[in-house]
Amino acid sequence: MTGVAVHLDGLRRTFGAVHALDDLDLSIEPGELVALLGPSGCGKTTALRILAGLEEATAGRVLVDGRDVTRLPANKRDMGMVFQAYSLFPHLNTLQNVEFGLRLRRSSAKNRAAEMLELVGLSDLRDRYPHQLSGGQQQRVALARALAIEPQVLLLDEPLSALDAKVRVQLRDEIRRIQTEVGTTTLFVTHDQEEALAIADRVGVMRAGRLEQLATPSEVYLRPATAFVADFVGLSNRLPGTVTGDTVEVLGHRLPLVTPHADGAVTALIRPEAIEAVPDPDSTVKVLTSSFLGSLSRVTVSVDDHLVVAQVPSGRLPDLPPGTPVRITIQPVAVALE
Amino acid sequence: MARVIFRWTVLSVMGVFFLLPLVAMVEFSTRDPETWPLLVDWPRLSSEYPALAEGILASLAQAALTSVLMLALLVPTAVWVRLRLPGLRRLVEFLCLLPLTIPAIVLVVGLAPVYAWVNYLIGGSSLTLVFAYTILVLPYAYRAIDTGLSAIDVKTLAEAARSLGAGWTTVIWRVVLPNIRSAVLSAAFLTVALVLGEFTIASLLHRTNLQVAIEYLGKSSATVSVAVSLAALLLAFALLLVLSLAGSSKKGKTS
Numbered sequence: 001m002t003g004v005a006v007h008l009d010g011l012r013r014t015f016g017a018v019h020a021l022d023d024l025d026l027s028i029e030p031g032e033l034v035a036l037l038g039p040s041g042c043g044k045t046t047a048l049r050i051l052a053g054l055e056e057a058t059a060g061r062v063l064v065d066g067r068d069v070t071r072l073p074a075n076k077r078d079m080g081m082v083f084q085a086y087s088l089f090p091h092l093n094t095l096q097n098v099e100f101g102l103r104l105r106r107s108s109a110k111n112r113a114a115e116m117l118e119l120v121g122l123s124d125l126r127d128r129y130p131h132q133l134s135g136g137q138q139q140r141v142a143l144a145r146a147l148a149i150e151p152q153v154l155l156l157d158e159p160l161s162a163l164d165a166k167v168r169v170q171l172r173d174e175i176r177r178i179q180t181e182v183g184t185t186t187l188f189v190t191h192d193q194e195e196a197l198a199i200a201d202r203v204g205v206m207r208a209g210r211l212e213q214l215a216t217p218s219e220v221y222l223r224p225a226t227a228f229v230a231d232f233v234g235l236s237n238r239l240p241g242t243v244t245g246d247t248v249e250v251l252g253h254r255l256p257l258v259t260p261h262a263d264g265a266v267t268a269l270i271r272p273e274a275i276e277a278v279p280d281p282d283s284t285v286k287v288l289t290s291s292f293l294g295s296l297s298r299v300t301v302s303v304d305d306h307l308v309v310a311q312v313p314s315g316r317l318p319d320l321p322p323g324t325p326v327r328i329t330i331q332p333v334a335v336a337l338e
Numbered sequence: 339m340a341r342v343i344f345r346w347t348v349l350s351v352m353g354v355f356f357l358l359p360l361v362a363m364v365e366f367s368t369r370d371p372e373t374w375p376l377l378v379d380w381p382r383l384s385s386e387y388p389a390l391a392e393g394i395l396a397s398l399a400q401a402a403l404t405s406v407l408m409l410a411l412l413v414p415t416a417v418w419v420r421l422r423l424p425g426l427r428r429l430v431e432f433l434c435l436l437p438l439t440i441p442a443i444v445l446v447v448g449l450a451p452v453y454a455w456v457n458y459l460i461g462g463s464s465l466t467l468v469f470a471y472t473i474l475v476l477p478y479a480y481r482a483i484d485t486g487l488s489a490i491d492v493k494t495l496a497e498a499a500r501s502l503g504a505g506w507t508t509v510i511w512r513v514v515l516p517n518i519r520s521a522v523l524s525a526a527f528l529t530v531a532l533v534l535g536e537f538t539i540a541s542l543l544h545r546t547n548l549q550v551a552i553e554y555l556g557k558s559s560a561t562v563s564v565a566v567s568l569a570a571l572l573l574a575f576a577l578l579l580v581l582s583l584a585g586s587s588k589k590g591k592t593s
Contacts, residue, residue: 101502
């Protein structure tokens with residue numbers, strides 16, 4: 001199975017006075033997995049539903065493999081979809097659920113369905129009904145059912161959000177493995193930044209119906225195109241700085257800029273992992289709070305009335321109890337401005 | 339203790355109130371030992387009481403057709419309202435409940451001119467009552483079907499089926515209907531019970547059905563008339579019993 005290219009061209013969708021999508025342009029390469037990431041109401045699910053044919057665009061075009069499918073109904077679009085809510089047909093068992101789409105196409109259902117169940121590791125549960133499966137198993141069957149029809153495009157609408165944390169990570173990795181194996185062009189919608197960064201070839205960060213940035217996960221994280229992206233993806237300190245030429249000075253450190261900016265006073269967005277806190281008895285800066293987060297921990301200090309969050313390895317946390325005087329240093333990574 | 343006595347007194351009074359007429363009907367209809375055997379001997383019944391046989395057949399046909407027409411109208415409408423027009427849900431519910439608030443005699447007054455046209459266009463068959471009965475059963479059938487639809491996530495299931503290539507007919511026939519089977523059965527049983535017991539509209543519109551035939555028969559052969567009434571009543575009880583058993587077995591399965 002080879003993937004196809006998908007283009008959303010100037011998509012617009014309005015609900016009364018609300019613009020759910022505002023001239024959205026998005027191109028997905030054949031076989032690529034793109035994750036749309038954004039807060040609730042940013043339009044990511046609307047974009048996916050328009051691509052699926054479950055909603056109509058007010059304006060714009062949807063092109064799949066160069067073909068305009070904007071006016072094509074959902075059942076003629078050849079797209080597999082996994083929903084946020086459990087969507088298995090309650091009256092059919094696992095195997096019959098996977099066979100459903102195949103039977104509509106009159107293809108050799110039994111073998112293909114069995115293959116798909118094997119792909120998602122649920123061959124043993126083929127006779128179980130949805131209410132006899134866990135949430136994670138149900139979503140795997142839904143994935144098998146969507147892939148069984150050999151869709152041109154796979155659409156995943158927050159398929160992991162109803163699952164508990166451990167199952168979520170397992171299934172996330174499994175989705176990625178299967179998608180890479182079958183090579184289907186995939187659009188994955190999520191509000192979970194960790195999920196988007198972990199699974200996608202490229203991440204599209206959306207805000208108010210528009211794409212703020214579409215780039216590889218590392219680029220989105222390390223070189224956010226806008227303040228919104230920097231703020232939404234990962235945690236950022238907002239610190240005052242002064243731009244001079246192509247650098248910005250923050251807390252006495254000169255740092256490179258992600259995008260050029262006019263000289264003057266600005267607010268710089270700096271990741272906690274770029275900030276280091278080292279115990280220093282001579283310093284006037286003191287630790288306010290410290291929180292243990294597993295392998296890494298965070299300490300908060302106050303510098304010139306600004307709260308600064310720094311990330312430290314948890315092994316060093318015992319040396320940094322609240323009240324400890326520390327010296328703050330910032331690594332020279334590129335900085336986005338608000 | 340006083341509460342227990344009160345409870346049993348109320349139950350006894352109610353029991354006597356409901357059972358006494360039934361016991362009286364049994365006693366009256368068994369005075370002639372030939373009556374009940376006659377009811378299960380269809381050739382004899384239809385030759386001796388042709389009007390009654392016609393009424394029974396008419397009522398059975400009306401019940402079956404009303405059930406089919408009601409389901410054909412209500413299931414797609416209820417599904418469509420849930421999927422595409424959720425804002426209209428209250429209005430549709432109100433419209434469906436309306437026949438409950440209108441007395442049958444008022445309905446007949448309204449229906450009479452309509453049926454004048456029905457007579458003119460498709461004749462005066464007793465099966466034309468199916469249209470009026472479909473309206474009459476809406477309050478009960480809509481409630482049953484709406485409750486069934488509330489128990490499943492119609493929107494997600496329909497969208498999942500659509501994305502797999504199903505057209506709307508397939509969605510309703512192969513995805514929605516199997517999952518609201520007990521609700522559809524409830525609606526159908528209620529429809530059958532209601533149609534088998536309907537008298538006013540049929541009588542006033544000069545059509546034949548079981549109840550009209552029983553009333554007619556009561557004037558010439560009271561024993562058979564009471565026996566048939568009792569049999570119809572027992573059939574309605576049996577239907578309602580099956581309905582409640584179907585409901586409880588569904589609950590048992592999902593819990």
